[in-house]
Every structure is written in C-alpha cells, then in structure tokens.
Amino acid sequence: MITENKGLNKDLLTSSDWRTLTKIRDFLQGFYNTTKATEGRKATLDKVLPSLDFMVIKFEQAIKTYADDLFMSKYLQAGWSKILKY
Numbered sequence: 001m002i003t004e005n006k007g008l009n010k011d012l013l014t015s016s017d018w019r020t021l022t023k024i025r026d027f028l029q030g031f032y033n034t035t036k037a038t039e040g041r042k043a044t045l046d047k048v049l050p051s052l053d054f055m056v057i058k059f060e061q062a063i064k065t066y067a068d069d070l071f072m073s074k075y076l077q078a079g080w081s082k083i084l085k086y
Helices: 006-011 015-037 045-065 070-085
Strands: none
Touching (some): 015 045
16 A cells, blocks of 8 residues: 555554454453443442453463464563462
8 A cells, every 4th residue: 555655654554463453452352341341439349350350361361362473472471470460
C-alpha cells in the first residue's frame, strides 16, 4: 500500500502486525470485561475473587496456547511473573 506521504509508508502495519495485534486484543478482552464487571461500589468479594481466578486461568491457557509464539510467550511470562509476585 502506498500513501500520498511516502514518509508514512514505513509506519504502515503489516499483515503480521495485524495478526499480533489481534492476538493481544483477544487475550486482553477477557480482562477488560472482567474489570468492567467488577468495578464500582457494587463490586464485592464474592464477585472479585472469582474474577481473579478467571484471570489466572486465562493466563495459564494463553501461556499454553502461545507457547510457540516468541512475541506472545515473552509477554505472557512477564505478566505471569507479576501474578506470582502478588
């Protein structure tokens, strides 16, 4: 794809970039939904604790799913180490 401004061509996203962004979005969507469901004054421990379990399970599944993906696995492992820290 060629744009009017040739300087912008180097900043265009490739098909590979879009696939990576889709993976990231798909992984984070569950966290977004969980966060929205447990925010505000009506968030009680009976809602928050299961959501934490859900997030841990999502991380474990993603680590297995993306084990062969160098980009995703690197960041999932970094996130997992933060979970283990707390």
